Amino acid sequence: GQNIDQPTEMTATEGAIVQINCTYQTSGFNGLFWYQQHAGEAPTFLSYNVLDGLEEKGRFSSFLSRSKGYSYLLLKELQMKDSASYLCAVRDGDYKLSFGAGTTVTVRA
Amino acid sequence: IAGITQAPTSQILAAGRRMTLRCTQDMRHNAMYWYRQDLGLGLRLIHYSNTAGTTGKGEVPDGYSVSRANTDDFPLTLASAVPSQTSVYFCASSIAGGSYNEQFFGPGTRLTVL
Numbered sequence: 001g002q003n004i005d006q007p008t009e010m011t012a013t014e015g016a017i018v019q020i021n022c023t024y025q026t027s028g029f030n031g032l033f034w035y036q037q038h039a040g041e042a043p044t045f046l047s048y049n050v051l052d053g054l055e056e057k058g059r060f061s062s063f064l065s066r067s068k069g070y071s072y073l074l075l076k077e078l079q080m081k082d083s084a085s086y087l088c089a090v091r092d093g094d095y096k097l098s099f100g101a102g103t104t105v106t107v108r109a
Numbered sequence: 110i111a112g113i114t115q116a117p118t119s120q121i122l123a124a125g126r127r128m129t130l131r132c133t134q135d136m137r138h139n140a141m142y143w144y145r146q147d148l149g150l151g152l153r154l155i156h157y158s159n160t161a162g163t164t165g166k167g168e169v170p171d172g173y174s175v176s177r178a179n180t181d182d183f184p185l186t187l188a189s190a191v192p193s194q195t196s197v198y199f200c201a202s203s204i205a206g207g208s209y210n211e212q213f214f215g216p217g218t219r220l221t222v223l
Contacts, residue, residue: 042214101151
């Protein structure tokens with residue numbers, strides 16, 4: 001099975017940087033995904049890592065260390081619209097995703 | 110339509126009743142999934158299908174059944190609903206296999222079982 005941990009809540013100021021950590025213990029690994037979910041809406045894809053290192057996509061970056069079972073999502077130049085839940089998900093060898101409980105980020109003016 | 114649609118958007122259901130949640134995608138994805146999302150527990154996989162004609166059990170399959178008669182449709186049935194099945198249900202789809210295949214999610218169905 002999969003055990004995926006991420007903080008429940010984080011608060012940051014508009015324009016700041018926030019880092020959301022995700023640790024995982026899995027029986028198989030075939031990539032790690034980050035999704036964004038606004039309240040009352042469906043999750044939407046943000047990033048994907050399968051090799052160690054940093055993937056940058058505009059204001060969002062995601063890092064993976066497979067040996068440590070660790071990933072983080074970095075949100076830079078925070079905007080009010082970034083207030084949402086961020087979901088860490090690990091894909092197993094059968095291409096099924098297991099999700100963490102999500103981190104709710106609140107951006108304050 | 111473009112993407113994934115789900116119906117109904119929301120439903121209030123009496124315990125013991127049968128209910129089918131509908132999911133349709135037009136992206137020709139071969140894999141489809143059903144999740145439930147509960148506060149503090151995140152998304153949990155109920156059932157999945159890697160291709161038409163095949164299905165598999167996820168993390169929380171009890172009380173639910175699915176069928177995959179064709180590529181586009183993946184209905185989820187609650188044979189006899191119980192209050193613990195009150196949740197938000199998301200359908201998703203993806204290309205099966207390969208290294209970079211994100212899942213696309215439908216808008217969700219909010220189900221309340223009384």
